[in-house]
Amino acid sequence: MMNYLKIFVAILMCFAMGAFAQSNVIILATGGTIAGAGAQSTNSASYQAAKVPVDQLLLGVPELNRVAKVRGEQVFQKASESLTDEDIVLLAKRVSALAKRSDVDGIVITHGTDTLEETCLFLSITVHTDKPVVCVASMRPSTAMSADGPLNLLSAVTVAADRQSRAKGALIVMNDEILSARDTSKMMNIKPNAFISPWGALGMVLEGKTYYFRTLAKRFGKHSEFNIDEISTLPDVRVIYGHGNAKSDLYYAAAQAGAKAIIHAGTGNGSVAGAVTPTLLELRSKGMQIVRSSHVNAGGFVLRNAEANDDQNGWVVAHDFNPQKARILTALALTKTSDPKEIQRIFWEY
Known part of the structure; x- marks a missing residue:
């Protein structure tokens, strides 16, 4: 018992x-x-x-x-x-x-x-x-x-x-x-x-x-330095696809619509076509953030200062983030800073 x-x-x-x-x-x-x-x-x-x-x-x-x-x-x-x-x-x-x-x-x-x-x-x-x-x-x-x-x-x-x-x-x-x-x-x-x-x-x-x-x-x-309890809205970030025979009109349209950043979904290592480069430089000079990503499907890995002089241009590279993920991280980064060096740090750390 x-x-x-x-x-x-x-x-x-x-x-x-x-x-x-x-x-x-x-x-x-x-x-x-x-x-x-x-x-x-x-x-x-x-x-x-x-x-x-x-x-x-x-x-x-x-x-x-x-x-x-x-x-x-x-x-x-x-x-x-x-x-x-x-x-x-x-x-x-x-x-x-x-x-x-x-x-x-x-x-x-x-x-x-x-x-x-x-x-x-x-x-x-x-x-x-x-x-x-x-x-x-x-x-x-x-x-x-x-x-x-x-x-x-x-x-x-x-x-x-x-x-x-x-x-x-x-x-x-x-x-x-x-x-x-x-x-x-x-x-x-x-x-x-x-x-x-x-x-x-x-x-x-x-x-x-x-x-x-x-x-x-x-x-x-x-x-993470980003806390959803402190976030109410996200800045407007647009993705624009790079391709052969690329033109600048979509980049200007995004800026005119109020976008705060553009994810350039480039070919290969986030390459920017010669016809588009002056447009991105102009938009950056006016405060637009430019992030170079890659639309390589199996996993693009964009190296800084390769294919473009990112330091001189004030551009950010998306590291291994594809364009749609880069859009999310860029929008979050913009809730904290507008400094491209800080945005680049965020891409390295996340």
Whole structure:
């Protein structure tokens, strides 16, 4: 009898210490393909995004309840190409507010793939928390014969519920991989392994377990100088694509529309065409920030003072940030400074 009593007391103590407690994970839904629907089960590329509400999305993956205590919240219901800077600021503020709560252990954001990398980078740099913030999406709608959304969502919640995932910056979980939001981009638009980092995955999630192999060496989260609680709006930053036979009219149009910076998505090492160079020099002399990026798909790496005299021109290079990520970081940098040397420091450190 005494032994049974000891066992009972031990069980009660375990419950009191949380040994059997599940993590509390909030799923913030924003729409996208993961909430999309097609007319037929064979439609994996032609469908309508952002049709399935979060409650229905969660009901489709009952296994989530075995991993964590999950509840959903519908923040937006949009295809991600239609999200604005105002939207991502609002989302980040909601993530920040939830991360401060003691009854929240991790946060998952369901999102469309088209701008997932931009939103998740923004969250990684501006939300000051060590709690896991995990972005997840799918390449096929929920109605497709081989939908990847349910497993991606389960994997994302698994990662968010795991204490190993703390203090790693915002993460992207898709196709069994745990990827850093900083350097992961959509490289393909029709395959489930669409998201790739040129520097490799941080880890894997397989059969309900997370496995980490590396960490991020750049600034994020609590180590960032950018805090979403102090940000209300973002400066207007435009991306203009470099190509053969380039002209200057789009750069002038961006300046006339009120842009504070232009990301030049150049060829190769962020090269600027001879016909465009005088225009960028003129705009810089008038206070416009010029950031040289590269539109090389597999990972452009722009070297300073190569292809252009950045020191003399007062230009910034985007390091290994692609144009769309460079836009996000430049907008954040402009909330702090208009000094191109300081903006360059930010690109090196983040």
